[in-house]
Each structure stands twice: as C-alpha cells, then as structure tokens.
Amino acid sequence: MSQDYSFISDWVAPNSKVLDLGCGDGSLLLNLQQRHNILGYGLEIDPDSINQCIRHGVNVIEQDLNQGLTNFADGSFDTVVMTQALQAMRYPHLVLDEMLRIGRECVITFPNFGYWRTRAYLNFRGRMPVTKQLAYQWYDTPNIHFFTYADFEVLCRERSINVLHRHCIAEHFPDTQLKSLWPNLFTQTAVYHLSRQ
C-alpha cells in the first residue's frame, strides 16, 4: 500500500460508491472495500492488471479512458479517483471535467514535474528527465502531458474547481521538511481532493 493511497481512503466515505480510472491491479479499491466497505469499480485496459483485479475480487471494466466516459451518468458515483494517470490522458482537462460530472468528488494524484530534482535533471543535463517516477524515455513515454503542482492549481482556478484537500508527498529529506513551504519545488507526488464549486 503506497502512501498516497492512505490519504485517499481518509477522504472516501464508508459504504460509498467509488470509480477508479486506471485502477491497475485494483489494490486501492481492494483496500477501500476492506476498510470502508465501498462499492468500487475500476476501469483498466491492461490485460494483466485486469486479471489481477478479477483475482482480487475487485470489479473491473475493460474500458479505454481516452474513448470517453459517456457511459457513466452524471453524479452516479460519490468519488471518482485517478492515480498517476492524468498526465497520460489525451485531454487531461476534459477528463477532469468528466470526473467531476460523474462523481460528487474526485481524487487525483500526479507526478509533479516542478519537483527540484526533475528541474535539475533538465537544467543541468539538458535532457528530458528519466526518474524513478517518470521512468520512460521521451519517445516511448505514456506520459504525454507534463505539468507541475503550480500548473494544476491554475487549472483548478480557471475551471472553478473547488480544492477540498491537497496533499504533498515527498520521499527524501530535506524535501519532506520543505514541501509545505515550497510545494511546487519539493513535492514529488501531488494528491488533490476536488469537488465542483
């Protein structure tokens, strides 16, 4: 269970309905099922991940997020979650709109491209960063939209999205100490809890 998941489960109400977009092996939903008795569904396209969900007893629907979410009715979920996938979407801002249409609230986590190590990589090496979190070469990365903590703040403001909670995750010292002071510089993974205003 990674750290960002534990924050998410604090924001999800017991017995609520949760949709996880790009649910991977279903471990977040499984945890929420066990902790909060939620009714969860995950969307996924990777066959191995789908099989793992099925084996874990997590509801999984084979569906490509880039093909839209029109099959989900307005307000049909309490919470719509997307972890570490927004940067891989064709139109992230539209996906965000869809998440807030389908769910009363949504939770998003993404890698902060403004993190100082990423900046240093680009700055000093002059090449696109390849880090543990962004472990792809520029030509084969599924991550087609790089954005920062600050960028996401602006997007939320522009689209009148209400930030219920924000959480900054950093693994190393001194990032762990400095992230609350300069989140855009010291956050590795940003976690947002959002609703429509």
Next chain:
Amino acid sequence: MLPNSPPDNSIGILSAQSVRIEQPLTLACGVVLPAHDLVYETYGELNDERSNGVLLCHALSGDHHAAGFYEGDDSPGWWNHYVGPGKPIDTNKFFVVSLNNIGSCFGSTGPTSINPDSGEPWGSDFPSLRARDWVESQKLLMEHLDIPCWAAVIGGSLGGMQAMRWSLEYPDKLLNAVVIASSMKLSAQNIAFNEIARRAIKSDPNFCDGRYLQEGTAPLRGLALARMIGHVTYLSDELMGQKFGRELRIGDLIDRNTDPVEFQVESYLNYQGDKFSGTFDANSYILITKMLDYFDLSREYNNDPVAAFGHAKCNFLVVSFSSDWRFAPERSREITDALLAAGKSVSYVEIESDKGHDAFLLPNERYENALGGYLKRVASTVCVPTGADK
C-alpha cells in the same frame, strides 16, 4: 486422442444421465408440459454444504455433453477445453451440471419426442419456447439434484441469456452469473440471419410442414443450408481468410479449362452443413432460433435494462470477443453499463480474438485467465468438495 486413454486433464470417460421431471411445467406461451425428460451430465462432486454447484447453459445447437469423452468416442464435449480438472471451470472444485434443454433434440423433451395427446412426434407443433422456459426447467432439475443455490450459472451466446434470466427470475438461487458473448436482445440483423436459416429449412420439400418424421423423411438439405449461413456468421472474415483464403480444393483457374473448380471454403462449409443436418433436428432449429429472436431481457421491465437488473443479486462477469460480429462487444458493453447503473458487482473483459462468435468455445489464453481467475475467486467463497485435494 485415443478414446480409451483420455488426456489427464479431461474428466475422462463418462455417460449421460436422464430424469423424468414429473412436475408440470407451465411455459411462457401458456401451454403446460405435464412432465418432461431432461438429459444431463455432471462433473466433479457436490460438497457436503451443496454449495459448489455450477450450471452450464448451452447455446443454439449445444447439448448436455460439455466435457469428457463417451466410451469409444474420439472427440470430447463441446466445452472440454474449459471444463475439467484444473481448467477454468474446475471440476476439482465445482459440481458442474450440464443439461440438454427442452425443445432441443439430444434426448430431452422436444419436437422429436412423442406428444402424449396425439401419440405422434410433436414436430412443428411443439409449443413455442422462451429462454425463461429453459430457466424454469433448469430450476426443476436443480430441485431434483437438491442444490439450494448455484455457485455460478455460466453460458455463452444463448447460454448467456439464460444466465441473465436466472439472475432476474431467481435472484436468490445463484451467487454468480457469467455471461459470455451474449446480448440483452438480438439486433434486426441477427433476427434476419435467423429468418434466412428458417426459410432455408422450410423451403426443403422434405420439410412437409414440420411433419417430416411422420413422413419418414427429413429436410437435410434445408437444415444444412441453414447451418452454413449460421456458420459463416459465427466466424470472422479474418479467420476465414487465414483458414481458407482462396485455396482451391479441386481444379485450377487457368484459362481454357472447363474442369470443375471448388474452393476450400466451399468444401468446408458443405461438410459442416451436412455434418450438422445429420445430428440436429430441423424443428428444434426453428424453435430455438425463434427463442433467440424473442429474447428481450427488459421487455417486462418497461424496456429498462437498469430496472431489470435492479432485481438481480448475484455478481456478474461479462465477456466479449473483439471479432464477434454476431454478438458484438458493444452488446456486452450494454449489459455491463446496465449492471453498473443498477449498482451490481460486475467485471467486463473484451478478449482480443480473430475467431468471431465461436471464440467462446475455442482456446484463448486471456479468456482462460479471466474466466479461471473469476471462478477461482468463486470457488474460494464456496467450500472445497469432500474428498478432493485442495
């Protein structure tokens, strides 16, 4: 495969059982069958809690012989690849029941049976059937076997329709429904293909208005033609291209040649048609294709599939195949969306395959993993059969 040494991972040699259900069965059309015969097979052992029963629902031309071998037979049952020890439908864990449904022609009461009122075969007078009639008859078999609740009801195509119908008619009598390559109702194109098949049968002079058994004949050519049409729709263009291409079986397409020419695909289709018409009954084919046409899951729920599935209590696994154009993935997505909107537990997988509708019967690793993974989970919720290894 040698008939006397079936492969280790098969159920082995077995024989069918039969039962006369003496309880009257009121069909959806209003006709009452005072009693009816069912032929069935079972694989695996029922556990002490009687909780590991799995019902297999066959499709249009299926029968009760889903797995294992008959003595002296060199080909196994129609779903042998998926039903057996250690297979996705694991007979080490489940007590699997596979029956021939009424209206069919492999020993259960149908058009070739004797109508007690006339003393003659029913023929085309056999009452019109709905998928729910099969469910009702399966429910009577369930009572006969003293199974209080199915761990799962599983079926492909028309079999998936029965599994869905079970979930609405007897929501407390099944824990899981596995709906494979199916649909909540047939499309106009689908009904059209069925009507062409029926017309082919009825156009055969030997059909004799459905009284061919009394006349001592059978519309073999019409039935073969019907099957050939159906068979083409169960395959994909891609698969037929791979399997046959434009290969010739006889002759040659060079100039100034008047010898007959036959494509491989022609020979294959004719063979399939003739083989089928030798084993299936024409009236059953008409009866069951109509049953497919009439099926509409949500008709009695104001045509609202979400309201229909609101009655279900079981968990669902829905499976489709990418190249299936007779029961396209879109139809399975409709099932899944309705289940989602109804707040039911459902998983949906769309299996990449070039094998068309027939893919649900054929080996496919992803399909095996999805079905096997799901049923493993089901098995863990019901008990281990007595005397069997873990």
